[in-house]
Amino acid sequence: MAIVVVGLNHTTAPVAVRERLAFSDATLAQALAHFHPPEVQELVILSTCNRVEMYVQTRDVDASVASCVACMAACHAVPAPQFTSHLYQLSDLEAVRHLFRVAASLDSLVLGEPQILGQVKAAYLAAKAAGRTGSILAQLFERALSVAKTIRTETGISDHAVSVSYAAVELAKKIFESFQQRTVMVLGAGVTAELAARHLVNQGIAGMFIANRTSERAVHLAQALQAKAIPWEAFPEHLTYTDIVISSTSAPHPIVDPVMVREAMRARRSRPMFFIDIAVPRDVDPAVNTLENVFLYDIDDLQNVVQENRRERQREALAAEELVWREVRQFEQWLAVRDAVPTIVALRQHAEAIRLQELDKALHKFGPLDERQRRVLEALTCGIVNKLLHAPTVSLKRASQEGQVRDAVHMVRHLFNLDA
Amino acid sequence: MYNVLFHVILFAYLLASLLFWLYMGLRQRWIFRLAHALLGGGFGLQTFILSYNLYIRTLQLWGEVATSLGLLSWAIIAAYLAAVWRYRIEALGSFIVPLAFLAAAFAGVPVTTPVRLPLAMQHVWLGLHIVLALLGYAALTLMFCAGVMYLIQERQLKSRRPGAWYHYLPSLTLLDELNAKALLLGFPFLTQGIVTGSVWAKYTYGSYLHWNLTSLPLLLAWFMYALLLGGRRTLGWQGIKVARATVGGFLVVLASYFVHTL
Numbered sequence: 001m002a003i004v005v006v007g008l009n010h011t012t013a014p015v016a017v018r019e020r021l022a023f024s025d026a027t028l029a030q031a032l033a034h035f036h037p038p039e040v041q042e043l044v045i046l047s048t049c050n051r052v053e054m055y056v057q058t059r060d061v062d063a064s065v066a067s068c069v070a071c072m073a074a075c076h077a078v079p080a081p082q083f084t085s086h087l088y089q090l091s092d093l094e095a096v097r098h099l100f101r102v103a104a105s106l107d108s109l110v111l112g113e114p115q116i117l118g119q120v121k122a123a124y125l126a127a128k129a130a131g132r133t134g135s136i137l138a139q140l141f142e143r144a145l146s147v148a149k150t151i152r153t154e155t156g157i158s159d160h161a162v163s164v165s166y167a168a169v170e171l172a173k174k175i176f177e178s179f180q181q182r183t184v185m186v187l188g189a190g191v192t193a194e195l196a197a198r199h200l201v202n203q204g205i206a207g208m209f210i211a212n213r214t215s216e217r218a219v220h221l222a223q224a225l226q227a228k229a230i231p232w233e234a235f236p237e238h239l240t241y242t243d244i245v246i247s248s249t250s251a252p253h254p255i256v257d258p259v260m261v262r263e264a265m266r267a268r269r270s271r272p273m274f275f276i277d278i279a280v281p282r283d284v285d286p287a288v289n290t291l292e293n294v295f296l297y298d299i300d301d302l303q304n305v306v307q308e309n310r311r312e313r314q315r316e317a318l319a320a321e322e323l324v325w326r327e328v329r330q331f332e333q334w335l336a337v338r339d340a341v342p343t344i345v346a347l348r349q350h351a352e353a354i355r356l357q358e359l360d361k362a363l364h365k366f367g368p369l370d371e372r373q374r375r376v377l378e379a380l381t382c383g384i385v386n387k388l389l390h391a392p393t394v395s396l397k398r399a400s401q402e403g404q405v406r407d408a409v410h411m412v413r414h415l416f417n418l419d420a
Numbered sequence: 421m422y423n424v425l426f427h428v429i430l431f432a433y434l435l436a437s438l439l440f441w442l443y444m445g446l447r448q449r450w451i452f453r454l455a456h457a458l459l460g461g462g463f464g465l466q467t468f469i470l471s472y473n474l475y476i477r478t479l480q481l482w483g484e485v486a487t488s489l490g491l492l493s494w495a496i497i498a499a500y501l502a503a504v505w506r507y508r509i510e511a512l513g514s515f516i517v518p519l520a521f522l523a524a525a526f527a528g529v530p531v532t533t534p535v536r537l538p539l540a541m542q543h544v545w546l547g548l549h550i551v552l553a554l555l556g557y558a559a560l561t562l563m564f565c566a567g568v569m570y571l572i573q574e575r576q577l578k579s580r581r582p583g584a585w586y587h588y589l590p591s592l593t594l595l596d597e598l599n600a601k602a603l604l605l606g607f608p609f610l611t612q613g614i615v616t617g618s619v620w621a622k623y624t625y626g627s628y629l630h631w632n633l634t635s636l637p638l639l640l641a642w643f644m645y646a647l648l649l650g651g652r653r654t655l656g657w658q659g660i661k662v663a664r665a666t667v668g669g670f671l672v673v674l675a676s677y678f679v680h681t682l
Contacts, residue, residue, distance in 0.1 A: 154449060160587065174577060177591040269656035272592060289578065293659040301580040308583070 001339075002061050003140065005095040006068040006087060007046075007053030010109050013086035020078050023047035027075050032130035037067040042137040044127040046102070048119045050109055055099065057136045065089055096140060096331050100324045103148035105157065111313045112158035117148045139334065147327045154323065157316040160309035165196040167305045168276045168297065169203060172244055175274050175295060178204075185209040185242040186227070187235060187256075188249035189217040192278050194225070196246050201225055209242065211235040213249070239264035239273075246276045247283040254285040261288050278302070336405035340396045343409045346418045347392065351385045425469055426490075432462030433493070433521040440513040444588055455513060463497045466524075470494055491550065493524035495558035499602070503562055507598055509590045515565040553613030553638055559606025560641055560670060563599050567666035570595040574660055596658055599666060603652070607645045614642055637677040644669035 008018065023031065028045055035043065042057035052072070058064035069087065073080040090098050101107045103120045124141040127133050133141070152158055161167040176182055182205050186197050189212040197208065208227035212218035215231065222229035230238060239245070239260065249255060256275070265273065275296040277284040282298050289296040297305075359381050363369070369377075392412055399408035413419050439455035470491065500516045503509065569589050576586040589595075617638065648665055651657035657665070 156447060156587075171577070171582075174573065174582075174586065174589075174591045175593065177593040177597075270658055270661070272659055289580070292661070295577050297580060304581055308581070312587070 001041075001057065001059060001136070002091050003055070003057055003095045003136065004061055004064055004068075004089065004091045005053055005055050005098055006065050006089050007051060008083065008086040008088065009051035009053075009107065012088055013083070017083050017086055018050070018052065021052045021072055021076050021083060022049065023052065023075065028126060029130070031071060031075050032127055032132050035067075035071045037064065039063045040067065042127075042134045043132040044123055044137055044141060046120060046123040048116065051102070051107075053102075055095070055137060055140075057134065061091055093328055093332055097324060097328045099140065099144045100147050100327055101321075103144040104151040104320055104324060105148070106151075106317055106320055106324065110162060111310070111317055112162075114152075114158055117145065117152070120148070121145055135338075136335075140331065143327060143331055147324065151320045151323055155316045155319045157313055157320050159316070160312050162306055162309050162313065164278070164299070164302045164306055165192075165199050167302050167309065168196055168246075168278075169199045171295075171297060171302075171305065172200070172274050172276075175272055176243060179206075180204060181206050182243040183207045183209070183241055184244045184246065185211065185235065185238055186221070187211055187245065187247040187283060188279065189214075189221045190248045190250075193246050193248035194221060196276060196278065197221075197225055197227075200244065200246075201227075205244075209235075209238050211238070236260050236264070240267040243272070244274045244276065245284075246278070248277075248279045249283050250279070251283060252281060254283060256284040256288065258285055258287045258291060261291055261294060265291060265294065276302070333400075336400040339409050340400040340405050343412055343418065344393055344396055347389060347412060347416060350416055350418060351389055355381045355385050425465060429462045429466050429469075430521070430524050432458045432465075433497075433517065433524055436462065436513070437518040437521050440517055444511070444514050447588075452510060452513075455517075459497065459501075459513070459517060463494070463501070466490070466494050466497075490524060492554050492557060493520040495551075495554045496520040496523060496561050499555075499558040499562045503598060503602070506601075507590075507594060509569075509594065509598070511569060511589050512565060515568060516561060519561055519565070549613055549616035549619075552609050552616060556606045556610030556613050556645075557641065559602045559609065560645070560673065562602040563606070563666045564670035566595045566598040566602065567663040567670070570599070570660070570663035571667065574663070592659065596662065599662055600652060603645065603648055607649055610638070610642050610645055614638060637673050640676050641669075641673045644673065 008021070010018070013021075023045055028047060031045060032043065039058050039060040040056045041059070044055040046053045046055065054068045054071070056064050056068065069080050069084060072078070072083070098107070099120075103117060105112050105114070105116045108116055120141070124133070124138075124145070128138065161170045172179070172182075179200065184197065184200050184205050184207070186193050186208065189210065197210075201208065208222075208225060209230050210218045210222045210225070210227050211230050211232050211234065212221070213232050215229065218229040218232075221227070239256075242264075245256070247256065261273070270293050272293045272295070275284045275288060275294070277296065277298045280299060284296055284298070286296065286298075288294055359377065362377065363374070396405070396408055396412060399405045436455045436458040439451050439458065443451040443455060496516060497520050500512060500520070504512060570592060572585055573589040573592055573595065576582045576589070577592070644665075648657075648662060648669070651665065652662065
């Protein structure tokens with residue numbers, strides 16, 4: 001019995017290949033329903049925009065890999081030679097570790113991105129609903145999901161924002177804590193400003209002003225974001241009521257200067273203000289940052305923050321890898337114990353069958369015996385069987401605890417001819 | 421026995437302080453939990469000892485300023501636990517628990533001679549005075565820590581290259597709010613501490629304004645509270661200004677205490 005994964009991802013295959021092999025919901029259901037080669041006992045198909053992977057539990061690794069490739073080719077009508085060079089294939093603990101890393105987003109394009117966990121879960125549930133998971137893959141995927149959750153909570157791998165607009169939201173959170181009573185002003189109605197503004201709207205801000213030199217654009221954007229469009233000339237006086245300013249106009253010179261901000265700060269009794277200046281050339285005079293309780297980040301600053309956050313995630317990934325290894329070893333143990341138990345049961349049944357058979361023969365030869373004599377014979381045979389089987393049972397259990405169960409199981413099955 | 425238990429508490433606070441610092445660097449949850457378990461254990465033990473002492477030997481307890489420092493560490497931990505329960509600021513422990521440890525460590529050193537206490541009535545007043553004043557001091561310590569954290573976080577944000585501190589510390593608004601709440605709670609405590617103190621002085625020395633060991637830091641702390649409260653209420657002070665004033669004021673109170681006692 002082996003766990004095998006066959007697939008490709010963003011590191012091994014270009015998007016041109018990935019997009020042709022991606023399973024849609026319909027093809028996925030079809031594949032789960034109709035892909036039934038005899039050597040594949042259990043099957044889960046994971047298909048995201050960055051990876052297509054088939055997890056199988058099988059007795060014959062090579063045959064099942066071949067049929068997985070055939071399935072991918074057939075489902076998408078792509079000749080196998082066009083993608084086989086991009087495939088990777090891992091088996092047993094390597095496959096287990098791979099899935100754990102995938103679920104924990106250690107194998108993702110953006111380290112620590114949160115979507116993959118949901119995608120792994122969906123893939124597992126789809127296979128489960130189609131009746132394609134048995135005890136092994138079910139256990140494997142349950143554990144993968146729990147490892148991923150542990151890693152998410154115990155390490156900081158998905159803690160810090162790795163995009164400019166999210167980094168801006170995170171910075172604002174370190175100033176204001178929550179956005180519930182905060183007002184935002186957007187200067188300029190470009191795409192970048194809109195993106196950052198949208199993030200803030202999703203955080204539940206109290207209100208938003210939008211000012212643009214051409215007021216139609218402002219009105220249009222205001223409708224999209226349920227904000228209030230204000231005339232361009234009115235923005236300096238609105239600074240008083242604004243906590244966060246997002247600026248992305250195409251003005252050649254700064255449009256917000258320290259004098260303007262100092263005035264606003266006096267009116268707002270020094271309540272903190274945060275300027276996010278994503279315009280190039282910059283819209284906000286850098287000297288604004290020297291004012292008390294005023295914070296200014298331009299596009300370069302935000303990019304620095306993002307870069308630092310990426311490095312932070314990479315550091316956290318080291319701890320996550322360690323957790324993955326620990327869980328892989330635990331899964332190995334589970335597999336081992338699982339392997340040992342049926343063998344012990346089979347061994348016992350085998351011996352019991354022989355005992356009953358031989359006891360029967362002996363009783364026939366003895367002729368009529370009284371109850372006490374019968375019981376003595378029963379006890380004698382039971383005693384011999386138990387004493388003989390004690391040592392192999394104990395060694396099997398010990399081997400499973402020491403992680404060498406495969407050899408032991410193989411040996412016992414071979415010596416006692418249990419697979420006949 | 422008291423001595424042994426006292427050292428156990430001291431050790432628990434020291435270890436908790438070190439663990440909080442370790443947590444700051446390593447960010448592993450179990451370290452944080454372990455530090456809290458130690459802190460909780462030490463605090464429980466200290467609460468038990470203090471209430472036991474209160475019950476058994478009221479007279480000596482209120483008479484020794486040394487014990488009041490032990491009480492101070494207890495009050496600081498109590499303030500910390502309340503603040504963490506209310507605001508979930510993980511970083512606070514790294515700042516305030518070491519101060520509680522220092523307060524407990526100083527309590528081991530007898531600072532002054534016991535005060536003469538002839539009348540039972542006076543013990544009650546002195547006890548009330550000390551407890552209220554200490555809760556005021558604990559709130560002040562809390563404000564000081566919030567102020568230090570504010571200054572660090574503010575510098576991180578202003579530098580535009582936020583580092584590890586930035587992630588570890590909470591938001592400026594939250595720290596400012598913690599400062600404001602501690603001020604609002606601490607001020608009445610300290611005021612009553614002063615009132616009860618002068619009533620006690622009247623009973624003992626015949627004058628409301630008797631100049632004794634603890635009155636200078638107490639008065640300074642009270643003035644600082646009043647200044648901050650006034651600044652916040654009438655001048656609209658907030659953020660960095662309050663943080664600076666709090667840290668400065670706390671250091672002045674601390675200095676006056678040492679100048680006065682050592």
